[in-house]
Amino acid sequence: MDDKENVDPDPKANMPSRSSRPPSSTKPRKSKQNVTCEPPSKSYLDRLPAEILDMICEELWDEDISALRLQCRYLYKIATAHLLRCVFVRFKKTSIDSLLQLSSHPLLRQNVQTITYEPNLLERRSRQAWEKDIPLRDYHETSHIPAPPKQSASEREWRLYHRTLRKAVHQYDRKPYSPQELDAAWPIYQKYLQEQEDLIDRDNACQDLSRAVQRFPNLSAIHVNFGFGLWCGTGWSADTNVNPYGDGLCQAFSTAHGYREAPGVQQIVSLIKMLDTVGVKLASLRIGNLSWRFFLQYEEDYVGNSDLFYAIKRIVQSLRDIKLVITTWSSLVNHDGDGDGDDQEVQEYSEVEECRTYLDRGSLGRLLSGAQDLHKLAIEFDAYEVKCPIDFQYLVLDTHWSHLHTIELDSVDAHEDDWIKFFERHAATLKHVSVATIRLLDGNWPDVLERMQQLLSLEEAHFDKDLCGDVLNQMWRLDPPGYTSRKDDSVQENRTRWALEKFMVHGGVCPLRDEAAYPQSSTWYF
Helix, strand or coil: CCHHHHCCCCHHHHCCCCCCCCCCCCCCCCECCECCCCCCCCCCHHHCCHHHHHHHHHCCCHHHHHHHCCCCHHHHHHHHCCCCCEEEEECCHHHHHHHHHHHCCCCHHHCCCEEEEECCECCCCCHHHHHHCCCCCCHHHCCCCCCCCCCCCCHHHHHHHHHHHHHHHHHHHHCCCCHHHHHHHHHHHHHHHHHHHHHHHCCCCHHHHHHHHHCCCCCCEEEECCCCCCCCCCCCCCCCCCCCCHHHCCCCECCCCCECCCCCHHHHHHHHHHHHHHCCCCCEEEEEEEECHHHHHHHHHHHHCCHHHHHHHHHHCCCCEEEEEEECEEEEEEECCCCCCCCEEEEEEECHHHHHHHHCCCHHHHHHHCCCCCCEEEEEECCCCCCCCCEHHHHHCCCCCCCCCEEEEEEEEECHHHHHHHHHHCCCCCCEEEEEEEEECCCCHHHHHHHHHHHCCCCEEEEEEEEEECHHHEEEECCCCCCCCCCCCCCHHHHHHHHHHHHHHHCCCCHHHCCCCCCCCCCCCC
8 A cells, every 4th residue: 555545634633642651653751861862063163162262263364253153152152252353444435434334333343452554545647647557457357368278288288378378468468458447447546536635634534533443442453554455465354455446446555745755654643643632542553664754753743842742652651562664765756847647757765874863863762662561562674774774772772671572673783782781671571582684883793692692581583684793794694595485494594594593592502603504694685
């Protein structure tokens, strides 16, 4: 008989009542000794301890955290606390509007701990100059580039691929964008320019930034000008390599009015004054590509006792982490007179001597001395000539930071006594030291390094670029030339660097004393 004929038309008719015993065909009642477990979950994430999940979330992108928090209530609670801890803000109307919107969210605004601010500016151009400056498209974004054949392809197929590739690239270089694309992008570029000018007229949008900052109760760090979120930058978000002005076929760099300063100097000044007005207590302030002329203005304000000097003085009092990447490069822009940017000449040059003249007055040292609770200090310069842009004694003065555990220095001159005295003052706390391109004005490096090793109990030491000295023309290259791997043990520069880093942590005899194994170098690589 067919199975369908055995189906009861009314299943409820033969159901036992609550008081009746189940028929013998049903499963026996469960006992404590016979408890069946639920089937295991397909995902084991919800079984991990909260501490492990916190560590996982620390390594995830915001997009991944957003997906993770939608899996279950347990993961939602943990992942939400990690969402948008660091937010990126560009000097762009839509970006600042998004920051204001985020600051009004009752939950997510509690998470924000770091704001990364990129205040680069667009340059005004005529249509002709704008088209001339349009960058070529990324090959990865073009559809006319042929896909490579399989590794097992014949030699003929590979020759055909290379011919097609060369043809596509050459055609692409001659005509990267069609007239229709240019006509569509030009109004967008003009819109961005107008929005930018409106922001500048409103004190670099500081009123909007002030309203947003006040609503982030856990904000403790602001990082400026490190390239995060820009067209050429990398960051903590999956879309940071996308040019935010790409639909206008333009890039944000710096202004072109006389001296073309490093990006964002005026925005940084406005930002500092705003932070002081709001009264935010920051623990970390990092500024990249900062023009040395900022300290020229700070020095003038110090003499004149103006608002900027006192604003900086109050802000640094709470800082535990300071990183300044200072540029000595400037560019003088010569226009043709009509202001359209069609005919301009840009002369770029280094101002190491001018930078040193002002910084050796102690302006940077006085600024840093106000951070009495400093734990980490990083000062880097981007260039040096015969002299480095600052003398170490004017960078640290006689300041003693009682909690300093990390110092990073790049392109600094130093006298032996000033160098050793600084490490004597901080011998009890320093655990991490990183130096690159340090020029010793007197003494010799083997003696100095051995004295440092005796004073300090380091957990980590890092060397880079070179160690040089005026006495006996000392020069040890620590950075491999060109594109040579820093892990290649056949390269002399790598072996010298590794030996120094090991010596500074574990002790022994300074490897630089063994001139046969770690010879000096007279060759410079550019």
